[in-house]
Amino acid sequence: MAFVFKKQIFGFMDLLRFKKLVPKRREKLAEGSDAPLPKTYAVNETAKILHPGYQSAKLVSVEQNTADTKTYTFETEKPFYFRAGQYITVGCKIGESEVARPYAVSSAPKAALEKKVAVTVKKCGYFSGYLFDEAKVGDMFVLGDPSGEFCYEPVKDVPHIVALAGGSGITPFYSMAQAIADGTNDFRLTVFYGAKTEQEIIFKKELDALVSDKIKVIYVLSDEEKEGYEHGFIGADLLKKYVSGDFTVMMCGPAAMYAFADRELTAFALPLRRIKKEANCVGARDVEPKTWQLTVHIGFETFTVPADARETVLVAMERAGLKAPSKCRAGGCGFCHSKLLSGKFSLAGADKRRLADGKFGYIHPCCSYPDSDMELIVPKADLPEGM
Ligand code: FES
16 A cells, blocks of 8 residues: 655644554554565576586596597586587596686587586697596586577577587587577578588588578588588688678687688678677697796685796696686686786786776686786685585
């Protein structure tokens, strides 16, 4: 019931009305239910499903795709929802080090609702090499939340995605193709998939089986001439041969492919928002070897660990076995966001921090190289029990 107050000509009349308010309020409170409030609400439960956080997962299958690529399928504790094109972090303890890497999910979003998720990994670098050579069915890993914006956005994107994939960069597009085929997503997908040779193409059989009026795949070989394939690189002429009308470009592959594609795409005069690139992890830098001292505060504990000038601050913490949070390892997600107390650092590439982060002394350890001894406060990674 709404109370309507009328302003009295004499102020003291308002005071009389006010006097009645307290008993009226008591009366209303007495009418209310004394049942305890629910312990949880539907919206919180939904949020837990959408954002399960870190969870432990068992490796249930390993399938070799090419000479240097394997697909790893994990069974998760909880079902979760992700959008085709997103990535998850996969991590475990190797010796004394806590190691994790982000990988684009190659399975369909629907499979994750049944607690299955797969990543396809090319053998290169420390963790991917470990997975390739050592990981076996039954091993336990820690998976992070599905993350990233490398997805079809119906509000922003044209419903025709032209995908440029290089090598293992096909994985997010394979997930998208499956999502279109099973009705989870609704857009047209034209994939230009570049590889050196036919032998290096991942998921050829699977992609061919998904081809439809909505999904088209053009294979482009750079080092081999074969019937049924395009040859050379994915350039403007090739795009014009297969694509017409309006489209959004999404690319995933090595940095050299991005540089080449950027030049070729000028022929289409696309606005910047129509070109989306998946970020690559920051690697080591080419400088003289030198070891700095890193003082790290995590929760109520303080650690002092060595930091190699060639590697990022995040890698230094992981090598020392510290549980530092990370997701994209490319400066994009802000998950590793840490407060710098002292020391100098260099950024890998562009500064992707918010303006306020720079101003108030926050850094992203995943893309910062140490240039002196450093001291920082790092948030605690919320890992599952025992991991
Ligand atoms: S891990 Fe994403 S910004 Fe550092």
